[in-house]
Amino acid sequence: xxxxxxxxxxxxxxxxxxxxxxxxxxxxxxxxxxxxxxxxxxxxxxxxxxxxxxxxxxxxxxxxxxxxxxxxxxxxxxxxxxxxxxxxxxxxxxxxxxxxxxxxxxxxxxxxxxxxxxxxxxxxxxxxxxxxxxxxxxxxxxxxxxxxxxxxxxxxxxxxxxxxxxxxxxxxxxxxxxxxxxxxxxxxxxxxxxxxxxxxxxxxxxxxxxxxxxxxxxxxxxxxxxxxxxxxxxxxxxxxxxxxxxxxxxxxxxxxxxxxxxxxxxxxxxxxxxxxxxxxxxxxxxxxxxxxxxxxxxxxxxxxxxxxxxxxxxxxxxxxxxxxxxxxxxxxxxxxxxxxxxxxxxxxxxxxxxxxxxxxxxxxxxxxxxxxxxxxxxxxxxxxxxxxxxxxxxxxxxxxxxxxxxxxxxxxxxxxxxxxxxxxxxxxxxx
Numbered sequence: 001x002x003x004x005x006x007x008x009x010x011x012x013x014x015x016x017x018x019x020x021x022x023x024x025x026x027x028x029x030x031x032x033x034x035x036x037x038x039x040x041x042x043x044x045x046x047x048x049x050x051x052x053x054x055x056x057x058x059x060x061x062x063x064x065x066x067x068x069x070x071x072x073x074x075x076x077x078x079x080x081x082x083x084x085x086x087x088x089x090x091x092x093x094x095x096x097x098x099x100x101x102x103x104x105x106x107x108x109x110x111x112x113x114x115x116x117x118x119x120x121x122x123x124x125x126x127x128x129x130x131x132x133x134x135x136x137x138x139x140x141x142x143x144x145x146x147x148x149x150x151x152x153x154x155x156x157x158x159x160x161x162x163x164x165x166x167x168x169x170x171x172x173x174x175x176x177x178x179x180x181x182x183x184x185x186x187x188x189x190x191x192x193x194x195x196x197x198x199x200x201x202x203x204x205x206x207x208x209x210x211x212x213x214x215x216x217x218x219x220x221x222x223x224x225x226x227x228x229x230x231x232x233x234x235x236x237x238x239x240x241x242x243x244x245x246x247x248x249x250x251x252x253x254x255x256x257x258x259x260x261x262x263x264x265x266x267x268x269x270x271x272x273x274x275x276x277x278x279x280x281x282x283x284x285x286x287x288x289x290x291x292x293x294x295x296x297x298x299x300x301x302x303x304x305x306x307x308x309x310x311x312x313x314x315x316x317x318x319x320x321x322x323x324x325x326x327x328x329x330x331x332x333x334x335x336x337x338x339x340x341x342x343x344x345x346x347x348x349x350x351x352x353x354x355x356x357x358x359x360x361x362x363x364x365x366x367x368x369x370x371x372x373x374x375x376x377x378x379x380x381x382x383x384x385x386x387x388x389x390x391x392x393x394x395x396x397x398x399x400x401x402x403x404x405x406x407x408x409x410x411x412x413x414x415x416x417x418x419x420x421x422x423x424x425x426x427x428x429x430x431x
Contacts, residue, residue, distance in 0.1 A: 032125065038160045039102075044061075056374070058371050060112060069361075075356055088128045150335055154278040239396035297337040298334070307326045
């Protein structure tokens with residue numbers, strides 16, 4: 001049997017074990033990230049087309065991250081006490097509403113407020129996702145689950161990027177009075193993305209009867225040693241978030257400004273990057289089985305750095321696009337492996353707390369650096385943020401590996417609901 005066939009059969013076997021909550025959440029993730037994929041391609045272009053400068057774009061992006069960061073710790077408490085499903089449902093509703101307001105308003109105050117609101121919703125979704133995933137899975141298929149979870153988000157991003165890239169061009173080809181100008185073509189497409197994101201509440205509502213076991217911290221005490229594990233996890237998240245905030249929000253403007261690319265081209269670039277990343281993520285469990293989750297993930301991150309530096313220096317579009325694809329594939333494909341590694345390493349009582357802390361510090365780093373990045377780009381161009389990001393990513397990867405290299409890759413079996421015992425499920429992820 002060929003290696004690829006073996007990987008495919010491995011996934012089919014794991015997929016049959018996905019629980020009903022897992023499958024419903026995968027559907028919600030697909031809808032939410034399709035909407036976000038539309039925004040990833042168009043929102044910054046929409047703001048610039050509406051007359052705003054890069055510095056304001058940076059502030060809008062940073063407020064979204066600030067909402068994610070400030071809501072992170074409360075979201076962890078809600079996920080434990082209110083239930084993972086309710087937390088996910090509230091997150092989908094707030095995220096979609098914030099996206100809708102940002103689509104129809106060009107008032108700076110409304111844009112900033114809606115960006116913050118969307119960030120709060122995304123925080124609720126993100127914090128509850130990994131614990132929900134872990135608690136509706138068994139160790140046997142958990143690595144496949146997190147990889148599928150990640151690949152689902154990426155596949156949705158591909159669809160969203162295609163919608164975001166092509167729809168404005170199609171709208172501009174409408175006849176006569178039906179043809180909008182570019183600003184309103186962007187707006188109509190963003191509204192469509194927001195509606196898709198809001199529809200993520202529907203599969204979550206179908207889980208209304210789901211009974212989730214309460215988190216009993218007395219039966220799973222968080223010892224001082226276990227709590228100390230959170231420090232290197234949080235440090236890694238902060239450094240990665242700070243690096244990402246310098247470049248990721250501005251990739252569409254990078255291609256538009258440096259190379260004169262259209263929204264359709266940018267959407268295609270983003271879509272193909274996500275396809276490649278999804279394929280790499282699906283191969284992750286096979287590599288992790290041989291080399292370990294930690295080594296595979298850290299090696300992938302470090303290998304991405306030369307391509308990140310290339311983006312800063314390159315003046316040829318074809319080489320820049322190739323570097324963009326390879327960098328995204330190597331860096332992001334490590335995410336599901338690290339998520340599974342961290343969730344298995346942690347005491348069950350610390351899982352939601354870790355998700356909260358990670359997202360708080362990641363988005364704090366993102367908010368600070370995105371604010372600075374807009375001004376850096378205006379004064380120094382696009383190259384400098386790429387170089388700074390490479391240093392931050394390298395520091396984060398090496399530090400994380402040194403902190404956890406002696407930890408066995410086994411975890412405490414999750415406390416499953418009756419429905420999920422022997423099964424597995426979930427689906428969504430971030431980076």
